[in-house]
Amino acid sequence: MAAITTIPDFFPTEFSTNWNHLVQQKQSRLKEFVTLDTISGKEKSYNQMAATSMRLITGRAEQTSGQNTGTAKRWVREQGYDAVDVLDEFDDDLLGTIALPTSPLINNHAMAYMRTCDQVIIDALGGDAYSGPTGVTATPFNPAQAVAVNFVAAGSPANSGLTLAKVIEAKSLFGRNDVDEDEELIFVYSQKQLDDLLLNVAEVKSSDFANVKALIDGTIDRWMGFKWRRSQRLPLNTSTDVRTCYAYAKSGVVLTDAGRKVYTDILPTQNHALQIRSVARLGATRLEETKVVSIACDQSPA
Numbered sequence: 485m486a487a488i489t490t491i492p493d494f495f496p497t498e499f500s501t502n503w504n505h506l507v508q509q510k511q512s513r514l515k516e517f518v519t520l521d522t523i524s525g526k527e528k529s530y531n532q533m534a535a536t537s538m539r540l541i542t543g544r545a546e547q548t549s550g551q552n553t554g555t556a557k558r559w560v561r562e563q564g565y566d567a568v569d570v571l572d573e574f575d576d577d578l579l580g581t582i583a584l585p586t587s588p589l590i591n592n593h594a595m596a597y598m599r600t601c602d603q604v605i606i607d608a609l610g611g612d613a614y615s616g617p618t619g620v621t622a623t624p625f626n627p628a629q630a631v632a633v634n635f636v637a638a639g640s641p642a643n644s645g646l647t648l649a650k651v652i653e654a655k656s657l658f659g660r661n662d663v664d665e666d667e668e669l670i671f672v673y674s675q676k677q678l679d680d681l682l683l684n685v686a687e688v689k690s691s692d693f694a695n696v697k698a699l700i701d702g703t704i705d706r707w708m709g710f711k712w713r714r715s716q717r718l719p720l721n722t723s724t725d726v727r728t729c730y731a732y733a734k735s736g737v738v739l740t741d742a743g744r745k746v747y748t749d750i751l752p753t754q755n756h757a758l759q760i761r762s763v764a765r766l767g768a769t770r771l772e773e774t775k776v777v778s779i780a781c782d783q784s785p786a
Contacts, residue, residue, distance in 0.1 A: 503588040505595070512598040514605045517670045519738040523767065527561040528740065530620060532773060559619030562767035565600050567593040570751070570760040586760065590746055593762035597742055597744045601766060603717050605739055606672070608768035609730045610719065611775055626773040629657060632717045633726050633780035644784040645680035646673065646729065651708050654731045654777045661774035666736040671710035674718050674727055676783050678704060720783070729779040736775025740767040 521528070536552030561757060569589045576584045612622040634641035637649040644650075651671070658669060682702065704712040719728045742765035751757045770776050 485575070502583070503585045505588065508595060509599050509602075509716070510595045512601045513715055514670075514672065515598070515601045515739060515741075517711065517713060517734055518605055518768070519735055519771070521560075521563055521738050521740045523560070523740045527619060528561055529557045529559050529600045530738070532558060532771075556615055557617065557619065558769060559614040559616075560738060560769040561614075562740055562742060562743065562765040563617075564763065564765050565597070565761045566761055567596045568759065568761045569593075570678045570754065571760070573758070575758075586748070586758075589760050590762070593746065593760070594744070597764050599717070600764065601739065601741070602715055604766045604768045605737065606715065606717055606719070606730070608737060608739075608770060609672075609736060610728060610733060610778060612730050613770045613773075623770075623773070625770075625776075625778065629773060629777050631657075631777065631779040633782050643726075643784075645684075645783065646677035646779065646781045647680070647684070650779050650781070651710075654779055655709055657777050658731075658733065658775075661725045663733055663775060667712045667775075669731060670734060671708075671712050671729070673729045674710065674714050674716055675714060676727065677729060677781050678702075678714065680781070690778045704750060724766065725782060725784040727781045727783050729781055731777045731779065732770075733775040734773075736770060736772045738769060738771055742766070 532555065534556070534710060536551065536553045539549065539551070571584065571586075610625050612624055615621045615623050631650050631653045632641070634643045634655060635650055636644075636647075637652070654671070655669075658667075681704070706712065718730070720726070723729075745760055747759075747761045747763070749759045749761070751759050780785045
């Protein structure tokens with residue numbers, strides 16, 4: 485007897501009752517590796533004092549000679565950020581067995597906030613910092629703190645990705661600037677720069693380097709005196725395919741964070757739709773130019 489061929493037309497379709505987050509960066513990778521602070525008001529200044537020196541006394545009871553110790557101010561100003569979703573008043577009924585995504589949306593906002601923290605920090609690493617008595621004097625990134633895309637330890641300059649020579653030069657700049665040896669140093673890189681190291685740097689492939697799991701897990705934790713943190717948010721010049729990475733001392737960058745707030749409100753003027761709004765105020769700046777280094781890396785296909 486022939487099977488009934490129309491039965492599959494009535495097979496039910498089952499739908500998941502949950503909401504799954506698509507691939508995204510869920511946690512901040514830099515926030516715990518900068519100086520954290522808060523602001524009471526619209527802005528905050530940080531008082532700075534330059535290094536001084538002692539003079540040689542060459543005679544008895546000679547005239548006292550005063551000196552003018554340099555001082556400066558570095559300013560940070562917070563800006564507001566938000567994430568907003570609006571759900572129609574009938575969504576809960578029309579979704580049937582699928583739960584209204586209230587909690588997943590709040591979690592989504594939290595992850596967006598974490599990524600925004602990283603972006604604000606990265607923007608401050610290479611952007612203008614503001615100095616002066618009123619905080620209106622723009623201080624651009626110091627080009628003397630940049631490792632060029634064509635930097636080589638010896639020989640003719642040639643564009644390259646992240647090399648051991650560039651890492652050593654970045655570390656050397658902190659030493660030449662006399663940054664305290666007990667400072668925590670951070671190196672922010674993208675996946676392509678890790679690929680460069682794993683493929684091309686013999687020291688990375690050595691058995692000693694396996695202690696930081698580079699060959700075991702394809703990750704890097706501590707190496708060459710840096711804490712390594714990956715971010716795909718680093719600036720990329722799409723016309724030259726050059727990515728700018730940063731190395732910095734933790735005390736050289738400040739992030740001010742007023743905290744994240746979440747509001748859930750019924751909007752009577754929008755047919756009683758449910759609005760979920762997360763807000764935050766963030767600001768960041770370089771505190772000292774000599775504590776931040778940029779490293780330019782060519783990402784052009786070989």
